[in-house]
Amino acid sequence: xxxxLSLLSTRRPLVMGILNTTPDSFSDGGLHATSASAFDCAxxxxxxxxxxxxxxxxxxxxxxxxxxxxxxxxxxxxxxQSIRQASDVVISIDxxxxxxxxxxxxxxxxxxxxxxxxxxxxxxxACAGQDVPVCLMHMQGEPRTMQQQPQYGNVVDEVKSFLQxxxxxxxxxxxxxxxxIIDPGFGFGKTLxxxxxxxxxxxxxxxxxxxxxVGLSRKSMLGAITGEExxxxxxxxxxxxxxxxxxxxxxxxVHDVKATVDALKVxxxxxxxx
Numbered sequence: 001x002x003x004x005l006s007l008l009s010t011r012r013p014l015v016m017g018i019l020n021t022t023p024d025s026f027s028d029g030g031l032h033a034t035s036a037s038a039f040d041c042a043x044x045x046x047x048x049x050x051x052x053x054x055x056x057x058x059x060x061x062x063x064x065x066x067x068x069x070x071x072x073x074x075x076x077x078x079x080x081q082s083i084r085q086a087s088d089v090v091i092s093i094d095x096x097x098x099x100x101x102x103x104x105x106x107x108x109x110x111x112x113x114x115x116x117x118x119x120x121x122x123x124x125x126a127c128a129g130q131d132v133p134v135c136l137m138h139m140q141g142e143p144r145t146m147q148q149q150p151q152y153g154n155v156v157d158e159v160k161s162f163l164q165x166x167x168x169x170x171x172x173x174x175x176x177x178x179x180x181i182i183d184p185g186f187g188f189g190k191t192l193x194x195x196x197x198x199x200x201x202x203x204x205x206x207x208x209x210x211x212x213x214v215g216l217s218r219k220s221m222l223g224a225i226t227g228e229e230x231x232x233x234x235x236x237x238x239x240x241x242x243x244x245x246x247x248x249x250x251x252x253x254v255h256d257v258k259a260t261v262d263a264l265k266v267x268x269x270x271x272x273x274x
Contacts, residue, residue, distance in 0.1 A: 013264040016052040016253040017045035021075040022059045035078040049261035056094030084108030098126035117166040128174035135181040136166045140189025150189040156201045183213040195221040206248035213251040216240040238263045
Protein backbone atom coordinates (compact mmCIF):
# COMPACT_ATOMS: atom_id res chain seq x y z
CA UNK A 1 0.00 0.00 0.00
CA UNK A 2 1.40 3.39 -0.99
CA UNK A 3 2.29 5.78 1.82
CA UNK A 4 1.05 9.36 1.47
CA LEU A 5 3.82 10.78 3.62
CA SER A 6 6.43 9.11 1.40
CA LEU A 7 4.75 10.55 -1.69
CA LEU A 8 4.72 14.03 -0.14
CA SER A 9 8.43 13.73 0.61
CA THR A 10 9.15 13.54 -3.13
CA ARG A 11 8.08 17.22 -3.40
CA ARG A 12 6.27 16.57 -6.66
CA PRO A 13 2.63 17.65 -7.06
CA LEU A 14 0.17 14.92 -6.10
CA VAL A 15 -3.19 14.49 -7.82
CA MET A 16 -6.16 13.34 -5.76
CA GLY A 17 -8.99 11.96 -7.87
CA ILE A 18 -12.51 12.73 -6.62
CA LEU A 19 -14.77 9.70 -6.25
CA ASN A 20 -18.22 10.67 -4.99
CA THR A 21 -20.45 7.69 -4.26
CA THR A 22 -23.38 10.06 -3.81
CA PRO A 23 -26.56 10.84 -5.75
CA ASP A 24 -26.34 14.60 -5.16
CA SER A 25 -22.77 15.93 -5.40
CA PHE A 26 -22.54 19.21 -7.28
CA SER A 27 -20.58 17.98 -10.31
CA ASP A 28 -20.90 14.22 -10.60
CA GLY A 29 -23.85 13.31 -8.39
CA GLY A 30 -25.27 9.92 -9.31
CA LEU A 31 -22.54 9.03 -11.81
CA HIS A 32 -20.81 6.63 -9.42
CA ALA A 33 -23.63 5.75 -7.04
CA THR A 34 -23.11 1.99 -7.54
CA SER A 35 -20.04 0.19 -6.25
CA ALA A 36 -19.23 -1.19 -9.70
CA SER A 37 -19.32 2.18 -11.45
CA ALA A 38 -17.34 3.78 -8.63
CA PHE A 39 -14.69 1.06 -8.86
CA ASP A 40 -14.42 1.50 -12.64
CA CYS A 41 -14.00 5.25 -12.20
CA ALA A 42 -11.26 4.72 -9.60
CA UNK A 43 -9.34 2.36 -11.90
CA UNK A 44 -9.57 4.88 -14.72
CA UNK A 45 -8.25 7.69 -12.53
CA UNK A 46 -5.38 5.51 -11.31
CA UNK A 47 -4.50 4.69 -14.94
CA UNK A 48 -4.52 8.40 -15.71
CA UNK A 49 -1.99 9.11 -12.97
CA UNK A 50 -3.95 9.76 -9.76
CA UNK A 51 -1.79 9.38 -6.66
CA UNK A 52 -4.75 9.37 -4.28
CA UNK A 53 -8.40 8.35 -4.62
CA UNK A 54 -10.68 10.39 -2.36
CA UNK A 55 -13.85 8.42 -1.61
CA UNK A 56 -16.83 10.32 -0.26
CA UNK A 57 -20.33 9.19 0.64
CA UNK A 58 -22.00 12.44 1.66
CA UNK A 59 -22.34 15.53 -0.52
CA UNK A 60 -21.05 18.81 0.92
CA UNK A 61 -22.52 21.05 -1.76
CA UNK A 62 -24.64 23.97 -0.50
CA UNK A 63 -28.11 22.73 0.42
CA UNK A 64 -27.23 19.03 0.31
CA UNK A 65 -29.11 16.74 2.68
CA UNK A 66 -27.27 15.01 5.51
CA UNK A 67 -26.99 11.22 5.50
CA UNK A 68 -26.83 8.73 8.35
CA UNK A 69 -23.67 6.94 9.43
CA UNK A 70 -25.15 3.65 8.18
CA UNK A 71 -25.97 5.06 4.74
CA UNK A 72 -22.54 6.65 4.38
CA UNK A 73 -20.82 3.40 5.35
CA UNK A 74 -22.96 1.46 2.87
CA UNK A 75 -21.85 3.84 0.13
CA UNK A 76 -18.11 3.96 0.80
CA UNK A 77 -16.96 0.68 2.35
CA UNK A 78 -17.56 -1.66 -0.63
CA UNK A 79 -15.81 0.84 -2.91
CA UNK A 80 -12.79 1.21 -0.62
CA GLN A 81 -12.51 -2.55 -0.24
CA SER A 82 -12.66 -3.19 -3.99
CA ILE A 83 -10.08 -0.49 -4.77
CA ARG A 84 -7.74 -1.81 -2.08
CA GLN A 85 -7.96 -5.35 -3.44
CA ALA A 86 -7.07 -4.12 -6.93
CA SER A 87 -4.48 -1.42 -6.24
CA ASP A 88 -1.97 -0.09 -3.72
CA VAL A 89 -3.00 3.52 -4.45
CA VAL A 90 -3.47 5.84 -1.47
CA ILE A 91 -7.17 5.86 -0.55
CA SER A 92 -8.53 8.85 1.32
CA ILE A 93 -11.89 8.85 3.10
CA ASP A 94 -13.77 12.11 2.67
CA UNK A 95 -15.93 12.27 5.81
CA UNK A 96 -16.59 14.20 9.01
CA UNK A 97 -17.97 11.23 10.97
CA UNK A 98 -15.61 9.42 13.39
CA UNK A 99 -17.42 6.10 12.87
CA UNK A 100 -16.90 6.32 9.11
CA UNK A 101 -13.25 7.28 9.58
CA UNK A 102 -12.56 4.17 11.68
CA UNK A 103 -14.44 1.75 9.43
CA UNK A 104 -12.92 3.20 6.25
CA UNK A 105 -9.39 2.86 7.61
CA UNK A 106 -10.12 -0.72 8.66
CA UNK A 107 -11.28 -1.39 5.09
CA UNK A 108 -8.13 0.00 3.45
CA UNK A 109 -8.19 3.81 3.54
CA UNK A 110 -4.97 5.41 4.76
CA UNK A 111 -5.88 9.11 4.97
CA UNK A 112 -8.77 11.17 6.38
CA UNK A 113 -9.98 14.23 4.48
CA UNK A 114 -12.41 16.19 6.66
CA UNK A 115 -14.17 19.38 5.51
CA UNK A 116 -15.00 19.94 9.19
CA UNK A 117 -11.33 19.83 10.30
CA UNK A 118 -11.95 17.04 12.86
CA UNK A 119 -14.33 19.19 14.91
CA UNK A 120 -17.01 16.52 15.35
CA UNK A 121 -17.07 14.87 18.74
CA UNK A 122 -14.70 11.91 18.69
CA UNK A 123 -13.05 12.78 15.35
CA UNK A 124 -9.68 13.78 16.84
CA UNK A 125 -9.50 10.60 18.89
CA ALA A 126 -10.57 8.48 15.92
CA CYS A 127 -7.64 9.75 13.84
CA ALA A 128 -5.05 9.90 16.61
CA GLY A 129 -5.76 6.27 17.37
CA GLN A 130 -5.27 5.22 13.74
CA ASP A 131 -1.96 7.02 13.09
CA VAL A 132 -2.93 8.21 9.59
CA PRO A 133 -2.45 11.52 7.74
CA VAL A 134 -5.33 13.96 8.10
CA CYS A 135 -6.43 16.90 5.97
CA LEU A 136 -7.97 19.81 7.83
CA MET A 137 -10.19 22.12 5.78
CA HIS A 138 -11.59 25.53 6.62
CA MET A 139 -15.31 26.04 6.25
CA GLN A 140 -17.35 29.00 7.46
CA GLY A 141 -20.67 27.71 8.75
CA GLU A 142 -21.85 24.27 7.63
CA PRO A 143 -22.54 22.83 4.17
CA ARG A 144 -26.27 23.39 4.18
CA THR A 145 -25.98 27.16 4.72
CA MET A 146 -22.34 28.11 4.13
CA GLN A 147 -22.96 30.18 0.99
CA GLN A 148 -25.58 32.43 2.56
CA GLN A 149 -23.71 35.75 2.67
CA PRO A 150 -20.31 34.62 4.03
CA GLN A 151 -18.37 37.51 5.58
CA TYR A 152 -14.80 38.06 6.77
CA GLY A 153 -12.73 40.97 8.00
CA ASN A 154 -9.58 39.56 6.35
CA VAL A 155 -10.26 36.20 4.75
CA VAL A 156 -6.60 35.14 4.46
CA ASP A 157 -5.76 35.96 8.08
CA GLU A 158 -8.96 34.41 9.43
CA VAL A 159 -8.61 31.17 7.49
CA LYS A 160 -4.95 30.89 8.51
CA SER A 161 -5.83 31.49 12.16
CA PHE A 162 -8.51 28.81 12.07
CA LEU A 163 -6.17 26.26 10.49
CA GLN A 164 -3.40 27.05 12.98
CA UNK A 165 -5.84 26.46 15.84
CA UNK A 166 -6.97 23.15 14.38
CA UNK A 167 -3.38 22.03 13.84
CA UNK A 168 -2.66 22.71 17.52
CA UNK A 169 -5.76 20.78 18.55
CA UNK A 170 -4.61 17.82 16.47
CA UNK A 171 -1.14 17.86 17.99
CA UNK A 172 -2.57 18.04 21.50
CA UNK A 173 -4.77 15.04 20.67
CA UNK A 174 -1.73 12.99 19.65
CA UNK A 175 -1.67 13.49 15.88
CA UNK A 176 1.89 14.16 14.75
CA UNK A 177 2.52 17.46 12.94
CA UNK A 178 4.07 15.65 9.98
CA UNK A 179 0.76 13.85 9.45
CA UNK A 180 -1.23 17.06 9.00
CA ILE A 181 -2.30 18.59 5.66
CA ILE A 182 -4.20 21.88 5.43
CA ASP A 183 -6.84 23.08 2.96
CA PRO A 184 -8.15 26.70 2.83
CA GLY A 185 -11.52 25.39 1.65
CA PHE A 186 -12.22 27.09 -1.65
CA GLY A 187 -15.97 27.53 -2.07
CA PHE A 188 -16.84 26.57 1.50
CA GLY A 189 -18.39 29.70 2.94
CA LYS A 190 -16.59 32.11 0.60
CA THR A 191 -17.55 34.59 -2.11
CA LEU A 192 -15.72 34.81 -5.42
CA UNK A 193 -13.61 37.64 -3.99
CA UNK A 194 -12.70 35.56 -0.94
CA UNK A 195 -11.70 32.60 -3.13
CA UNK A 196 -9.55 34.74 -5.40
CA UNK A 197 -7.77 36.31 -2.44
CA UNK A 198 -7.07 32.89 -0.96
CA UNK A 199 -5.63 31.68 -4.25
CA UNK A 200 -3.58 34.84 -4.73
CA UNK A 201 -2.10 34.49 -1.24
CA UNK A 202 -1.86 30.70 -1.14
CA UNK A 203 1.87 31.00 -0.49
CA UNK A 204 1.01 32.31 2.98
CA UNK A 205 -0.57 28.95 3.78
CA UNK A 206 2.42 27.10 2.32
CA UNK A 207 4.60 29.19 4.65
CA UNK A 208 2.89 27.49 7.61
CA UNK A 209 5.19 24.56 6.85
CA UNK A 210 2.51 21.97 6.14
CA UNK A 211 1.43 20.43 2.81
CA UNK A 212 -1.42 22.41 1.28
CA UNK A 213 -4.30 20.68 -0.50
CA VAL A 214 -6.48 22.67 -2.89
CA GLY A 215 -9.94 21.75 -4.14
CA LEU A 216 -10.64 24.10 -7.04
CA SER A 217 -11.92 21.61 -9.60
CA ARG A 218 -15.13 22.73 -11.37
CA LYS A 219 -16.01 25.04 -8.46
CA SER A 220 -18.65 27.76 -8.80
CA MET A 221 -15.91 30.42 -8.57
CA LEU A 222 -14.65 29.17 -11.95
CA GLY A 223 -18.16 29.32 -13.35
CA ALA A 224 -18.48 32.90 -12.12
CA ILE A 225 -15.26 33.83 -13.90
CA THR A 226 -15.83 31.97 -17.18
CA GLY A 227 -19.61 31.75 -17.42
CA GLU A 228 -19.32 28.00 -18.07
CA GLU A 229 -21.58 25.31 -16.63
CA UNK A 230 -20.10 22.83 -14.18
CA UNK A 231 -19.30 20.15 -16.76
CA UNK A 232 -17.53 22.68 -19.01
CA UNK A 233 -14.98 23.94 -16.47
CA UNK A 234 -12.08 21.59 -17.21
CA UNK A 235 -9.87 24.30 -18.74
CA UNK A 236 -10.55 26.73 -15.91
CA UNK A 237 -9.91 23.98 -13.37
CA UNK A 238 -6.56 23.11 -14.92
CA UNK A 239 -5.56 26.79 -15.03
CA UNK A 240 -6.42 27.16 -11.35
CA UNK A 241 -4.35 24.08 -10.50
CA UNK A 242 -1.32 25.51 -12.30
CA UNK A 243 -1.67 28.81 -10.44
CA UNK A 244 -1.94 26.93 -7.16
CA UNK A 245 1.18 24.89 -7.94
CA UNK A 246 3.11 28.05 -8.71
CA UNK A 247 2.08 29.25 -5.24
CA UNK A 248 3.34 26.02 -3.65
CA UNK A 249 0.28 23.77 -3.26
CA UNK A 250 1.16 20.09 -2.85
CA UNK A 251 -2.07 18.13 -3.42
CA UNK A 252 -4.73 18.81 -6.05
CA UNK A 253 -8.21 17.38 -5.54
CA VAL A 254 -9.72 17.10 -9.03
CA HIS A 255 -12.37 15.54 -11.23
CA ASP A 256 -10.27 15.67 -14.43
CA VAL A 257 -7.20 13.64 -13.55
CA LYS A 258 -5.42 13.25 -16.90
CA ALA A 259 -5.65 16.94 -17.84
CA THR A 260 -4.43 18.01 -14.40
CA VAL A 261 -1.56 15.50 -14.33
CA ASP A 262 -0.27 16.72 -17.68
CA ALA A 263 -0.61 20.39 -16.79
CA LEU A 264 1.18 19.93 -13.48
CA LYS A 265 4.04 18.11 -15.22
CA VAL A 266 4.59 21.22 -17.32
CA UNK A 267 4.32 23.52 -14.32
CA UNK A 268 6.74 21.37 -12.34
CA UNK A 269 9.26 21.25 -15.19
CA UNK A 270 9.38 25.04 -15.16
CA UNK A 271 9.69 25.15 -11.37
CA UNK A 272 12.54 22.61 -11.39
CA UNK A 273 14.64 23.98 -14.23
CA UNK A 274 17.96 25.60 -13.28
